[in-house]
């Protein structure tokens with residue numbers, strides 16, 4: 302709703318608005334770090350326990366579940382079902398090393414075991430202050446006011462890839478070619494994409510609408526992924542974060558990522 | 566005035582035919598890209614912008630640099646540049662045309678480009694860039710064409726163009742500043758996240774653009790009777806030299822900040838570009854070539870002898886042009902994406918179709934430039950008898966532009 306009214310507002314004013322709303326832009330840019338979003342009663346987040354994930358190093362259940370229901374293509378899979386065309390790869394959730402996920406947190410190099418050896422599941426952080434949204438010239442990607450999910454409109458995206466430059470986490474993929482022939486088994490209840498648009502994890506917004514948890518969370522046998530509303534003190538996600546120390550990727554950038562990696 | 570386009574020697578027609586062939590190749594490659602997708606280019610998930618956006622960035626600089634002849638002439642009453650201001654304005658027109666085309670060929674869904682206007686987004690720098698670029702294109706077309714028409718009719722230009730010319734000066738600065746903001750406002754790209762990005766863009770633009778303008782003028786002197794005068798070109802050469810010195814200084818400041826602070830993010834891209842990183846270093850020879858050419862040319866240009874010798878002068882300017890092109894048209898974009906946010910490296914190299922499209926866009930740009938310059942030269946040749954053509958070299962004749970400049974004071 303918020304998005305619609307803002308769009309109307311913008312199109313009515315057209316170019317005249319540019320000057321008039323300069324102050325609005327400045328206040329948006331200078332938004333207070335800690336200012337609560339007044340209307341939000343839901344702030345979805347993913348709490349990830351890499352220690353649990355590490356129990357089965359070959360497991361890729363969450364990846365497969367996500368990519369299957371979201372019609373993510375595989376251009377040149379190897380025997381394990383992994384993409385070998387790395388340049389054009391589309392991925393919504395994937396496994397990385399600690400060094401890759403927390404490249405500025407080299408930590409102390411004498412530590413063995415623990416977090417440094419655990420796999421890190423990476424996905425869009427659904428940042429609370431998302432730079433990808435800030436740079437998009439068409440509002441094809443936006444932060445949903447009701448729950449903080451960073452959404453994506455595949456039909457409005459012009460494929461300029463500004464959001465890919467803006468995202469400091471490499472969370473976004475671009476369709477360098479028509480993905481449809483490379484989708485193993487098309488799920489007709491979720492849109493396929495055309496070539497030339499950007500895509501990423503959507504926190505299973507379509508499943509949440511039906512009261513289901515995200516597909517990756519459901520698929521994980523180790524229960525390493527906990528999804529929930531951080532605004533709700535009774536949610537499991539909230540409770541874990543109340544007790545355990547968690548890392549977020551590149552916190553110093555002020556993006557306020559909503560994927561939390563709990564330390565062991 | 567358009568009729569000047571129809572009269573030309575065999576060299577003129579051969580040049581046009583050549584451009585048409587290049588453009589046709591470009592169209593062929595673009596059709597292939599449209600059909601398959603941007604996968605035909607060398608771009609990847611990690612290096613998600615490549616040659617196209619790099620050329621766009623470089624050419625915004627060339628476009629902005631027109632101001633370096635317009636400003637001394639109109640604000641400082643620098644008569645020597647009288648013959649060449651229109652050339653600067655028309656070079657800007659051609660450059661912005663190419664900028665727009667490079668952005669369009671880079672889009673994954675070019676048919677949706679109007680979404681930018683249908684859903685104007687005030688928080689996106691791209692929105693402002695589109696506004697300042699299209700405004701700049703319009704201003705330069707109107708100013709250049711009006712001045713030329715006045716010159717053709719041997720009348721002083723209408724009074725309303727003067728304010729437009731004054732507006733064009735800060736506007737030129739704005740196009741390159743806003744373009745720098747596309748990069749310098751992104752939190753995760755340390756090579757771009759620097760407050761010096763816009764100044765650095767301007768410095769390199771004021772070196773590369775005027776260098777190109779002088780080179781074109783030197784060619785025009787040889788193949789047509791048009792001559793802006795060597796003293797004027799040498800003066801612009803001085804501007805190029807100082808701009809290049811500032812540009813090199815800015816680059817060195819980036820080196821200091823990165824390597825003295827030892828902050829990994831600020832070193833990584835420079836390391837990749839100049840020394841290679843984790844065994845990857847495809848751009849290293851190019852970056853050093855740029856360094857040698859740029860520094861060498863600046864030193865050479867400090868000698869009067871080099872400026873006096875037309876050949877050496879052209880050579881030094883060519884070196885500066887190539888150096889700034891490598892820095893901005895190659896290193897800047899790829900360097901910003903390398904290493905990727907996870908610290909991994911995917912190397913980039915343009916593919917043949919990508920180069921074909923790039924050449925095609927340059928072909929269109931040069932076609933626009935040729936058409937505009939041909940008309941300009943035609944108008945001037947028509948006015949000058951062979952005798953006065955000689956005098957024009959010393960810029961003694963008051964052109965309508967000079968009248969405006971004088972009126973302004």
Ligand code: SF4
Nearest residue numbers: 425426428431433468
């Ligand atoms: S992780 Fe990247 S794509 Fe996801 S919201 Fe943050 S900036 Fe945007």
